[in-house]
Amino acid sequence: MKKVYVKRIILAEILAASIFITGCSPRQSTSVDDKKEQKETEAVSTEESSAEENIADESEDNSYDKDYWDAMEKYYAYIGPKQRDSVELDDESASLYDGFLNNTVTATFHSNGDISQYVEFSEFLKDGHSYSLNDIVSKITEEGQYGEGWTYESSTDTYIDCGLDGNIEMIVSLLFDDEFTPSLVIKNIDGKLNICFTGTSWSRCETSVYYTGEVCSFGSGGATYHGGEYGYIDALGKYNFWYSEWDEGYGDRDNDNQLHYFYDVDHTINGADLLDILRINFVSSSDEKNDYYYIHLTDSDYNEIEDDPTNPDNPYDIVRDILINEQGYNVISPEEAEKMITEKRRAIGLTDEIYSYGDELKPEEK
Structure with a gap:
């Protein structure tokens, strides 16, 4: 799903800094025999190779980051006023x-x-x-x-x-x-x-x-x-409300694979560290009866947890049960949310052609 709000990009300052390589040298000793010296030399050589590989990987990542953000800057300049x-x-x-x-x-x-x-x-x-x-x-x-x-x-x-x-x-x-x-x-x-x-x-x-x-x-x-809030000013000059979306996060980045979510009582949800509850509304009002909710679960490094219906301990099922049966929320899947957002977009006249303006310049994420 194309996240409209991501268009508000804060372009981080990209420093054109050089990578300084500190060379390693075999340890000096006057009391080692040839065999020990050979092992140390091999160890240092291995360390140097590993360091060079890490530096190469870091250099590649830095090059990608700069190219990516340069491309993003051009993309946002093109789709902006x-x-x-x-x-x-x-x-x-x-x-x-x-x-x-x-x-x-x-x-x-x-x-x-x-x-x-x-x-x-x-x-x-x-x-x-x-x-x-x-x-x-x-x-x-x-x-x-x-x-x-x-x-x-x-x-x-x-x-x-x-x-x-x-x-x-x-x-x-x-x-x-x-x-x-x-x-x-x-x-x-x-x-x-x-x-x-x-x-x-x-x-x-x-x-x-x-x-x-x-x-x-x-x-x-x-x-x-x-x-x-997201909307669209059409060719007639009319502002059309599209949808609102709010994301509330829960949990701690403690890598314990146990998410604590409090509603009336403290719920422990095994299998994830972080929970995002996303609330969307397609009516320009604050009436909660028009709210829909969907969820994302991740680990401490924000890697998404799979929503596996065959897993008897699926953490998504646990969260959905709390939201539906205890809080009375209208819970939908991310795919259903995407479909509803697309349908409303087209209904207000924000066609696929208009919506995709400039997409040919948008770089792919790594």
Whole structure:
């Protein structure tokens, strides 16, 4: 399953460091006989060969890592928003977008596309009302709005093609002297600008809009609780909720092959160290009756444990029994979850062709 939230990649700094090889030499002794010296020389030779093999393996891994992340960086640059000189923008849209950036043209706010969290646009912008860029900035920073006293610094503009129909939309990101960055997707519809999507990025959440209009808002609710919302801005400028997914982790990396999961009482689950309970929902609400759950079990090194129905001590069966019979969860398999996610994606108009945009550049994992 293509994990949309993985698209929020934090590219680790890749150091072009040399590998320093410390040569080994036979131990010096004035009291050893020739046979002992020969054994020591053979032992050292074996150690050197082993060290050289390890270095070769490490060098190969490092080369792969650099090539992989270089390729991933190119992939994400391709599927992400683009600079204006990289898109074909019609004259009318270019004029309107420039007007908005220069505060001479307003855009109409649509609250059904607001998924912002750090600051919620729907709290200070009215649905169906029009605002200039300065109006929006003033609403965020005005005294008493949030009481934070934020200072607006600048804005950036990038461009996407929602639905790949050739009509270009503009993303305006607002930069403040704080940790959060609000973003607006603005579309020219019949000669008038519309704010069809608003979202925020901050220390606990990253909201990304990709070139096709695909949206990922992924973050952390705590040390072992992560997830977010996924959606799609279609060619008409409508934001479509796709699904939400949250992953909560349990267990310890202690290699004892005994997972402790507490619900009312402490359950000991043999055969695994770590448990991930993933909750997905295809309705844009917090109603738990619409939640589905599936599970992953791994060892301490995150190697996946096989879900073997022929195993009488299958740890998956034990976890499922707890979730279904004790917690009343609607538990499905990962394969069922993948099928449901794909069906909902296609139902909101995020076709296979649009969804696979740029996949030819995505490197394969080792």
